[in-house]
Amino acid sequence: MDVNKKTQRNRFTRMCIGEAIVELMKRETLDKITVSQIAKKAGISRMTYYHYYDSKVNAIEDYLREIIIQYLTENKKRPKEERFMEYSHILFSIEFFDQYATFFIIMERQGLYSVLVNAVNHFMVELYSDHKDMIYRAYYYAGALLNTFINWEKTGKLVSAQDVAKMISESAPQMP
Template sequence: MNKRDEEKQIIFESLKEALLILMEKKDFSRITVKELVSKAGVARSTFYRYFPNKIDLVRFLIHDALINFDKKYAPKTIEERFESPYMDEVRNYVQQYKNPIKSIYKSGLSYLYLEELNKHLISLKPYKLTMKEKIYLYGLAGAQYNIIYNGFIDAI
């Protein structure tokens, strides 16, 4: 990783940590960009270089989490995502990241998870999907979303 990428990673981690800390204390809609960048220790212009708004920061953080999850628990097929071993890994992930997941839920932003999961699953196929394949992947995304936000979230 080059120096520029390292700096970018530090900025994103700082923004992520600041956002999660602030979301534990107050509603997302009441968090200002000014407050966020101050907590993160980055310039306001730096925030806007990467994100047009706070919602896009949340989208990025969800997208990044999905990519990192798949790197760690990459199933070989889409079908494996419906099987118990994979769902056990999802449950472990939810347990590990329960505070950010709850914060997203409490802030009314859980729909962003579903949107990003849809995009993520579609991006895993290196070709143009048929409508049947898209419906299958959207069903998987919806199932995983419901498991996380209507199953696991209540248990944690």
């Protein structure tokens, strides 16, 4: 399904489905959640669910893709000269994804960390497709940021987002 061709209305429906799954995953594992439960929680019919998705993992992947698209949209409003691994960009990333902390923690706790990593890797490949020499640095950075972010959230944010961003920026290799 081409994300760029989706309308606002079906984006809203798909986000409702994703949010319904996240809510249900607070109480049950993904494999035990039924499409009927998702449809009821999202306020849609089962037919609508199947119009968009053929699996629950596919729905979760789409929800994550929409989060990343929103991140990219917000990121475009930021200074162009800023580099990914600079403090200000890392802080922006942490603060942006903090609003989806519950989703990330639930995914990790339910053994779906690979879905997160695959989405981040896909994003990095798209972003650095013209810079083959940078892709492994991008994987390094994205994986480190994701892992640090999730563990920061899971442990109750024992230090500030600013402190985490500073630690990451001081240890990250420089990239465009």
